[in-house]
């Protein structure tokens with residue numbers, strides 16, 4: 385048994401685009417998505433213990449399940465490791481479209497591989513976002529999430545993430561999805577900077593944004609407020625409610641984040657760099 389503690393970082397996952405291109409017979413949707421990771425995320429520590437336990441702390445710990453609904457515990461069980469104490473410091477909001485639970489589970493699996501020498505064969509069985517979160521780098525995600533292709537040529541993108549505090553269950557957003565155009569994203573060019581990325585993004589979509597705004601109209605407010613603060617582009621990530629705005633520089637992003645925090649002191653607002 386491993387005797388030292390292992391730390392693992394679970395970065396926020398951001399879908400720069402999310403095109404729904406079809407539907408499988410089992411109801412799962414076919415996706416085409418450009419995914420980047422932020423420099424902010426949850427922190428995990430794993431240490432050998434008698435039994436499998438999870439302790440949750442941190443600024444976003446409220447309401448996070450401590451039982452088997454938590455993907456971090458499910459990941460350890462799936463790997464067959466029942467002698468580990470997991471401590472999870474939550475910085476990311478849950479049910480927020482930024483892969484919090486999946487990224488935590490992927491971090492657990494990375495740590496268990498390093499420290500316990502075990503791995504899980506079919507990580508997708510734990511959730512559609514698991515394969516991309518295992519990659520934890522800029523990626524094109526397709527299939528229902530299980531096809532993950534590395535993408536190069538995306539520069540570090542200064543950004544602000546905004547979540548209005550509305551937890552949205554992913555199945556509800558997919559269920560509210562109306563007929564959509566079904567086309568995949570355009571070919572991904574090598575971007576010189578955030579401006580050229582924002583320009584390309586303006587012709588791409590997140591097909592889950594309209595149904596999510598129907599469920600939680602405040603998502604529309606997040607997008608408008610990001611644009612009003614000078615975002616080059618603003619869009620929702622995943623099934624929401626977190627939205628991101630891209631900025632030309634980190635100082636522009638910092639100014640926008642400060643202004644938004646003054647306007648909405650109860651929202652979760654974070655300056656970050658995507659894809660660094």
Ligand code: C5P
Nearest residue numbers: 411412413511512513528529554555558
């Ligand atoms: O796999 P995961 O538990 O993250 O998915 C949550 C729900 O989101 C699924 O039960 C399904 O309703 C929906 N979903 C989907 N198509 C995907 C991923 C998720 O319809 N590719």
